[in-house]
Amino acid sequence: MTTSTQSLLQTSLGEIATQLAGATRVFRQYKLDFCCGGGISLEEALQRKQLDAEPVLKQLEALKDESPEQDWTTRPIPELVNYIYNHFHLVHREQLPELRRMARRVETVHGDKSDCPLGLADQLEILENELESHMQKEESILFPMLQQGAGAHAGGPIQVMMHEHNDHGEALQRLVELTNDMTPPADACNTWRALYLGLDQLRNDLMEHIHLENNVLFRRALAA
Structure with missing residues (x-):
């Protein structure tokens, strides 16, 4: 090695x-x-x-040999905040209502099947409500502080946001458990398959979202 x-x-x-x-x-x-x-x-x-x-x-x-991607460790903090808002906050607000709708449909039509993700729609509704509350707090309190360069005084709000991120991670794990790691059964209908494909995209987006905040934005803000 x-x-x-x-x-x-x-x-x-x-x-x-x-x-x-x-x-x-x-x-x-x-x-x-x-x-x-x-x-x-x-x-x-x-x-x-x-x-x-x-x-x-x-x-x-x-x-290490690939072309570099956007390096958010060096870009201006206000630019990173805007990126997170546009690429994650707005996207989650589009993703979750549609996923919840499809989950209700799958549970209604296929609820008698052993591999139907019963309870998934309710879990998505809980995540949607919690995430919406979380994002509103960031948009109304934390993000304006960071955009104005007051990150060094934002330790309290940042700790709250990081704690809520842990809750989101646990919510994602519940979705994974309900859906067999978002793997549809062989005889799944198109809605079922689209639901799991969308859930997997939500998982990827939310993990990237939390990573950029926890490991880049918040660290840079506190160190400023």
């Missing part, structure tokens, strides 16, 4: 996701939690999932 790969293993998921463009794609592929669980090392995360380190390390090392 090279010094580089050994160093990667000892680095936290959150740090890798922040420092290595494209790493979040790899982490999503292997279902490694780089947002709420971003504080543990890559090595520990792989051990918990009982994953072979070699293919993961190989993909991460290959990213």
